[in-house]
Structures are given as structure tokens and as C-alpha cells.
Amino acid sequence: MTEEKQYPFKPLNFSRLSPEEQLENSQNFLTTLQKRRTVRQFSTDPVAFELIQNAIRAAGTAPSGANLQPWTFVVVEDGEIKRQIRQAAEEEEKEFYASKITPEWREALAPLGTDWIKTHLEDAPYLIVVFEQTYRVEETRTARRML
Ligand SMILES: Cc1cc2nc3c(=O)[nH]c(=O)nc-3n(C[C@H](O)[C@H](O)[C@H](O)COP(=O)(O)O)c2cc1C
Numbered sequence: 001m002t003e004e005k006q007y008p009f010k011p012l013n014f015s016r017l018s019p020e021e022q023l024e025n026s027q028n029f030l031t032t033l034q035k036r037r038t039v040r041q042f043s044t045d046p047v048a049f050e051l052i053q054n055a056i057r058a059a060g061t062a063p064s065g066a067n068l069q070p071w072t073f074v075v076v077e078d079g080e081i082k083r084q085i086r087q088a089a090e091e092e093e094k095e096f097y098a099s100k101i102t103p104e105w106r107e108a109l110a111p112l113g114t115d116w117i118k119t120h121l122e123d124a125p126y127l128i129v130v131f132e133q134t135y136r137v138e139e140t141r142t143a144r145r146m147l
Pocket residue numbers: 036037038039040112114
């Protein structure tokens with residue numbers, strides 16, 4: 001039998017909002033989301049690392065099955081590693097655009113004017129690489145006792 005996992009539960013503290021407050025909050029949230037855009041060009045200007053930390057903290061609030069949070073975020077600042085990531089992405093994308101793409105997908109992408117060139121992967125001061133955890137190794141009882 002597997003041991004039950006223990007972690008602290010936080011009580012959900014909320015107060016019921018008036019209909020006016022609900023409307024205002026929903027409008028503000030919608031306005032914020034409407035400002036989100038996919039960006040394919042980035043400035044090379046430095047960015048405060050805390051902004052990156054907060055972006056990852058925000059992403060980490062996403063719900064997940066059984067709260068397993070099956071993700072790993074890796075922040076890349078090193079220019080050489082960014083270059084290698086760009087190179088790998090461009091090789092993949094070049095092959096995709098040359099031979100793997102379906103006519104329907106090509107047509108859907110056409111208005112966006114995107115191609116296989118990924119300059120932004122080197123321009124951005126930081127890359128956040130997201131890995132899916134498809135499996136995990138459980139701690140053994142012996143290992144846990146050692147901690
Ligand atoms: C699953 C997924 C795959 C995407 N693939 C690409 C892509 O290969 N190339 C690209 O330039 N944008 C890609 N995008 C961005 C979409 O083109 C973009 O979200 C869409 O055009 C709407 O624009 P917006 O995000 O600025 O609202 C992708 C978005 C998602 C969610």
C-alpha cells in the first residue's frame with residue numbers, strides 16, 4: 001500500500017462580492033487578458049530576475065491532476081546555451097516548414113508571416129524552458145529516512 005502524501009492545505013478565504021464588484025472584477029480581468037499578446041521579437045535589454053521568478057511562480061499556480069504539478073521550469077541566461085537552443089529549434093522548424101507542414105497548416109500560418117527563423121531565442125535576456133514530467137522516481141523508505 002502506498003503511503004499517503006502529506007502537504008499543508010490552505011483554507012480558502014474569500015468574501016462574497018456584490019454583483020457590482022463581481023462585474024468590475026470580471027471586467028478588469030478581461031481587460032488584463034486582452035492585453036496579452038504572442039510576441040516574436042524581444043529586446044536584448046536586461047530584465048530584473050525577479051520578473052522571471054514571478055512569471056514562473058504565476059505559471060506554477062496552474063491547477064494539475066492530483067496536484068502533482070508535473071512540470072519543471074529551467075531558466076537559461078547563458079548565451080551559448082541560448083544559441084544551441086535556437087539552433088535546435090531552427091533545425092526542427094526548417095524541416096517542418098520544408099516537408100512536414102500540411103497545406104491546411106501552411107494556409108493557417110500564412111497571415112501570421114512566421115517562418116523557421118527564431119532570432120528571439122537569442123535576443124531575449126532569459127529563456128524559460130518548460131519540461132513536462134512524464135514520470136517520476138519515488139523516494140525509497142531508506143532514502144527518506146536519510147533526509
Ligand atoms: C499550442 C500553440 C502553438 C503555437 N504555435 C506557434 C508557432 O508555431 N509559431 C508562432 O509564431 N506562433 C505560434 N503560436 C502563437 C499563436 O499563433 C497565437 O497565439 C495566435 O496567433 C493568437 O495571437 P495572440 O497570442 O497574440 O493572441 C502558438 C500558440 C499555441 C497556443
